[in-house]
Structures are given as C-alpha cells and as structure tokens.
Amino acid sequence: MRPPKMFRPVSMAILAALALPAFASGWSPFENTFPALPCQDGWAACLVDGTVGGGVLKDAAGRPLPADARFGWFDLKATQNVSPFTTLSAYNGPIGGAVAEAPQPPPEVRPTRTPDSQVADTTQNNGGSTTSAEGGWSSGGKSPSDPSTGASTGGSTVTPTAVASNTTTTTTGASTSGSGMRPGSPSNPATTGTTTTPTTTTTSGGGMRPGSPSSTGTTTGTMAPTPGTAQTVSNTPPVTSNPTTTTNNAVVAPVASAPQDDSCDDLVKLEPSAMMGQLRVGQSKCLEGRVASEGQQTTKDKVSRIMITNAEAKGDKSEWERLMKRHLEDIDRSDPDLCFKYALHLSRGGTGRAQGVIRWADYALENKAKWSGQTYKTRVFGLYKLRAEAANKLWQEAEKEFAEGERSDEKEAKAAKYRGQAKDYAREWLDYAKASTQDTKTAMALCVSSSGNRAFCEGG
Amino acid sequence: MRVFAMLVMLVGMLLPGVAAAKPAKESEGVPVRVIVLDAERAPISTAVIRHPLEADRHRVNSVDGSWEASILYMPDGSELRFTPGMTLELEISAPGYMTQVFQYQVRKRKNVVELSLPKIEMDDTTIEEPVISFGRDLPREPNEAPPQ
Numbered sequence: 048m049r050p051p052k053m054f055r056p057v058s059m060a061i062l063a064a065l066a067l068p069a070f071a072s073g074w075s076p077f078e079n080t081f082p083a084l085p086c087q088d089g090w091a092a093c094l095v096d097g098t099v100g101g102g103v104l105k106d107a108a109g110r111p112l113p114a115d116a117r118f119g120w121f122d123l124k125a126t127q128n129v130s131p132f133t134t135l136s137a138y139n140g141p142i143g144g145a146v147a148e149a150p151q152p153p154p155e156v157r158p159t160r161t162p163d164s165q166v167a168d169t170t171q172n173n174g175g176s177t178t179s180a181e182g183g184w185s186s187g188g189k190s191p192s193d194p195s196t197g198a199s200t201g202g203s204t205v206t207p208t209a210v211a212s213n214t215t216t217t218t219t220g221a222s223t224s225g226s227g228m229r230p231g232s233p234s235n236p237a238t239t240g241t242t243t244t245p246t247t248t249t250t251s252g253g254g255m256r257p258g259s260p261s262s263t264g265t266t267t268g269t270m271a272p273t274p275g276t277a278q279t280v281s282n283t284p285p286v287t288s289n290p291t292t293t294t295n296n297a298v299v300a301p302v303a304s305a306p307q308d309d310s311c312d313d314l315v316k317l318e319p320s321a322m323m324g325q326l327r328v329g330q331s332k333c334l335e336g337r338v339a340s341e342g343q344q345t346t347k348d349k350v351s352r353i354m355i356t357n358a359e360a361k362g363d364k365s366e367w368e369r370l371m372k373r374h375l376e377d378i379d380r381s382d383p384d385l386c387f388k389y390a391l392h393l394s395r396g397g398t399g400r401a402q403g404v405i406r407w408a409d410y411a412l413e414n415k416a417k418w419s420g421q422t423y424k425t426r427v428f429g430l431y432k433l434r435a436e437a438a439n440k441l442w443q444e445a446e447k448e449f450a451e452g453e454r455s456d457e458k459e460a461k462a463a464k465y466r467g468q469a470k471d472y473a474r475e476w477l478d479y480a481k482a483s484t485q486d487t488k489t490a491m492a493l494c495v496s497s498s499g500n501r502a503f504c505e506g507g
Numbered sequence: 508m509r510v511f512a513m514l515v516m517l518v519g520m521l522l523p524g525v526a527a528a529k530p531a532k533e534s535e536g537v538p539v540r541v542i543v544l545d546a547e548r549a550p551i552s553t554a555v556i557r558h559p560l561e562a563d564r565h566r567v568n569s570v571d572g573s574w575e576a577s578i579l580y581m582p583d584g585s586e587l588r589f590t591p592g593m594t595l596e597l598e599i600s601a602p603g604y605m606t607q608v609f610q611y612q613v614r615k616r617k618n619v620v621e622l623s624l625p626k627i628e629m630d631d632t633t634i635e636e637p638v639i640s641f642g643r644d645l646p647r648e649p650n651e652a653p654p655q
Contacts, residue, residue: 234599384637443602446553
C-alpha cells in the first residue's frame with residue numbers, strides 16, 4: 048500500500064530534520080588540537096618553569112618569546128610548549144581573591160563557669176583574650192556575649208579547649224591571616240599554633256588594625272587580657288597574596304618588582320620586543336630621543352627601523368605611517384623595501400595619496416637593483432602596477448572634475464596631462480609584464496583605456 | 508465644375524507635403540546615437556568615443572552619457588558619412604573601465620545603441636608585502652675569514 052502523495056513531502060522533511068543532528072558534531076573532539084586559550088595548558092597565564100609567567104617565555108639565550116611559541120624564533124629549538132597535547136596544570140592559588148580553603152571549625156566550646164577563677168577582669172576583656180583568631184579581626188569583631196571567643200561578660204571566665212595543630216597550610220596575607228576576613232566574622236580558633244604564652248608568635252600581618260584586640264596563640268588556663276598584642280606582632284612586613292605554604296612562624300618576604308630597564312643603548316636586545324610590538328613607553332621615548340640626537344645617519348637608520356617594526360607589530364597604523372614617513376623623508380630612502388612598503392600602504396588610501404604612491408614607487412624603482420631573482424620580478428611588477436593604478440586614479444579624478452563640473456581649459460589640460468601619465472605608466476607596466484612573462488590582463492586594460500588605442504599597447 | 512475646383516485644391520494641398528517628405532541630403536548622413544552606461548545602467552559621464560582611424564576622441568554628454576553624429580572627419584581629410592547598410596566601427600572607453608570596440612550596421616532610422624562598460628578590477632592582494640629588516644648586516648672585515 049503506497050502512502051498518499053500529500054504525505055511524501057512531510058516524510059521527506061522529517062527525514063531531513065532527523066539527519067541534521069548527525070552532522071552537528073561538537074567542538075569537543077578538537078579542543079586539544081585547537082585550544083581556545085592562548086597558553087598551551089589552557090590558562091590565561093602560562094606555567095613556565097613551575098611558576099605562573101607574565102605572558103612571555105624565554106629561550107635558552109634569554110630572549111623573550113610569545114607565551115604560546117612552541118619553537119624558538121631565533122634558534123628554532125623546542126620550548127616548553129612544544130607539545131600541544133598536555134593537560135591542564137593543577138591550580139592551587141586563590142580563586143577570586145577569596146580564602147582558598149578554610150579549616151574546619153572546632154567543636155563548639157561551651158564556656159564553663161569557674162567560680163573560683165575570678166581573676167579574669169571582665170571589664171577589660173572585650174576581645175583581649177581570644178581563642179585563636181589569627182588576624183585579630185575575628186576575635187575583635189565578635190560580640191562580647193559570644194561565648195566562643197573566650198571573652199566573657201558578667202564576670203565569667205572562659206577556658207577554651209580547642210587546640211589546633213601547629214603547622215597548617217595557610218594562604219598568607221589575604222587568606223587566613225586576617226585581611227580577607229571581615230570584622231565580626233566567626234573566628235577560627237584552630238588556625239594558628241598553640242602556645243602557652245600569647246605573645247609574638249604570629250602570622251597576623253597586614254590585616255591587623257592597630258590597636259585592635261587580637262591574639263595569636265591559643266591560651267590555656269587563665270586568660271589575661273592582652274590588649275597590646277597587636278603591637279608586639281605587627282612588625283612583620285606586608286605580605287603578598289601569593290599562595291605559600293608556611294609554618295606558623297614563617298614570614299613571607301615581600302616580592303619587590305624589579306625596576307624596568309628602559310635604556311636603548313643595545314639595539315640588538317630590543318629587536319625581539321620590537322618584533323612583537325612590546326617595546327615599553329620608556330624604551331620608545333629613549334629611541335625617539337636617539338633618533339633626534341644621534342649624530343650618525345646609519346645609527347639613526349637602525350633606531351628608526353626598530354621603532355617602525357614595533358609600531359607595525361603593534362598594529363598602530365597611524366604611528367607606523369608617521370615613523371615611516373619620517374624615515375624616508377629625513378633619514379634614508381635608499382632601501383627599496385621600505386619605499387615599496389610605504390607606497391603599498393599609501394595605495395590603500397584614496398586619490399589624495401596617489402601622488403605619494405607614484406613618488407615612493409619611483410624611489411623604489413631607482414634602487415630595484417638591490418633585489419634579485421624572483422624577488423626582483425615580483426617587486427618590480429608590483430611597483431609598476433602600483434604606479435599605473437595610482438596614475439589611473441588621478442586621471443579618473445581629473446576627468447570627472449572636468450566632465451561633471453564647470454568646464455575650463457585648465458581642467459581639460461589637467462585631465463589630458465593625467466591621461467598621458469596613466470598611459471605611460473600603464474604601458475611601462477605592460478611592457479615589463481610581457482618581458483617577465485607575468486599577467487598582462489589588467490595592464491593591457493589600463494593601457495588601452497588610457498591610450499584609447501589598442502594598437503598603441505599591442506605594438507612592440 | 509465645382510468638383511473640378513475641389514480636386515485642384517486637393518492636389519494643391521498634397522504637393523507641398525510631398526515636397527517636405529523628400530529624403531535628407533546624402534552629404535548629411537544618417538544620425539547614429541550611442542549611449543554609454545556602466546554595469547548598473549548609469550550613464551558614464553567621462554566616456555569617450557573614437558573611430559579606429561580617427562585622431563580625435565569625442566566626449567559623451569556628461570548628463571546622459573550619449574553621443575550622436577552622422578559624419579566623421581578622418582585625419583587624411585576624407586569624410587565618413589553614416590549611410591544605411593554600412594558597418595560602423597567605434598571604440599568606447601572611459602577611465603577606470605574596460606575599453607570596448609563594437610561594430611554596428613547603420614539602419615535608415617532609429618540608430619540608437621546602448622553599450623555598457625565593465626569596470627577594471629584592481630586587486631592589490633596579489634602584491635607580496637616586504638618585511639622590514641633591522642639593517643644589522645654589516646660588511647665583513649677584510650681580515651675576517653669567510654664563513655664555512
């Protein structure tokens with residue numbers, strides 16, 4: 048039994064719709080081969096020699112390379128990133144600036160009344176005696192009625208029994224040492240060492256407020272208020288937020304950032320940075336100063352080239368154009384590559400830049416003997432092409448001005464002059480294309496268009 | 508008698524009409540009108556038209572892109588009149604457009620030709636951009652051994 052005709056399109060559509068998911072394979076099979084993040088292990092910064100690097104790595108000679116380079120630029124030797132199939136490295140730092148891992152709170156300590164021990168002066172006990180709070184914020188912020196702090200009111204004395212291990216894994220500074228904790232947050236009595244004398248063993252550090260009640264050790268027995276503890280322990284230098292595993296008494300030395308070297312005496316050293324567009328502002332200023340003050344033209348040339356390369360790698364087109372123009376106008380125009388590059392850049396602009404294209408293409412052609420082989424052929428062909436196209440633009444503009452505006456002899460003469468120029472340049476381009484057995488199609492079209500005579504262009 | 512008079516008047520009225528319908532002089536030629544357009548059918552104001560044997564180029568009307576003539580003057584002093592049945596060859600060009608040569612057989616009347624010119628495609632993607640060198644290559648010292 049055949050289905051009715053009206054169901055055929057419907058069944059075809061259903062089949063087509065069912066077939067679609069078969070093609071919709073995900074990206075997951077390719078993630079290892081084409082990682083979305085720049086670093087080879089997937090993080091935004093790279094793990095280089097066991098430390099999180101700042102976006103670049105260095106080769107054996109100490110030259111900086113891009114973080115994702117698998118082979119050295121200069122020596123072609125494999126870097127640490129040579130394998131793209133590595134898995135993610137473990138991350139053990141703080142996430143989002145919060146405390147990485149807080150130790151488990153001790154079992155609740157119930158205050159026991161000791162009628163005999165009335166030595167505790169409850170009037171001075173608003174946080175002076177604590178259980179363990181490292182930073183002081185926790186204990187000081189507790190309400191006086193909180194029995195777990197050890198602070199007591201109404202003449203009661205607390206004998207905390209919670210004791211912590213002496214060595215703990217802490218994240219200094221912003222983690223458990225106090226700066227990350229808010230006043231009034233529950234204290235953790237078990238995070239620091241147990242001492243019998245609540246004195247200078249501390250990790251309190253930067254989070255401590257001067258004069259805030261704090262203590263570091265866990266006191267046992269009768270607790271006396273120690274309002275001055277903070278002063279005794281606050282002599283540790285400010286700590287960094289780098290996650291470190293320290294013992295209780297460890298002091299983390301501050302990481303001082305090395306002063307940046309913005310000198311520009313050694314130009315060879317600056318070349319790798321310039322190639323990646325990573326010259327610092329200070330270095331650029333230094334180079335700029337050298338261009339202005341340098342006596343030797345050859346040195347000016349080198350310095351200027353580094354600046355041009357840096358601007359190009361950075362993608363700063365306006366700066367690149369300024370530097371290139373200065374180089375060609377004031378320093379040196381004998382390099383046909385530079386002239387060619389600048390002419391090519393100008394050719395992407397409008398008609399207003401066409402004169403510049405012709406000028407710099409002419410300078411490049413003057414020094415075309417510096418090229419050889421295939422480079423010579425392609426570059427010279429490109430220069431003739433750039434020049435003919437620029438002349439054609441000028442001719443079009445002049446013809447339009449004459450035809451559509453108010454007609455005058457001057458405009459007609461100008462149009463005729465540009466037509467003659469376009470004809471000459473097109474013919475030169477065509478002749479070179481023929482001689483070097485390259486594509487003649489566009490050159491011939493331009494030549495015939497400007498000369499108005501095919502015989503002129505086809506004739507030898 | 509009255510009928511004869513009316514017949515004479517009718518013939519008298521018809522005769523001037525016949526005289527007016529006389530064909531144009533052979534020296535004037537048949538006018539040919541060429542309209543030059545671009546690919547979007549817009550007139551090309553800068554187009555020029557030229558006979559292959561002619562020295563001068565004729566600009567089109569910049570408003571509608573048209574050109575009209577019935578005779579051309581050759582460099583040798585001869586005249587080329589457009590006559591019905593003759594094959595006319597013209598070169599149409601404009602800056603930025605491909606030049607086209609076309610042949611047209613002149614008819615007795617309604618010689619209007621529309622011609623569209625394609626643009627010349629400029630493609631600079633084929634140009635390979637040179638890389639700027641640092642200019643560190645120094646000439647070898649005279650007493651330095653050549654590299655192995």
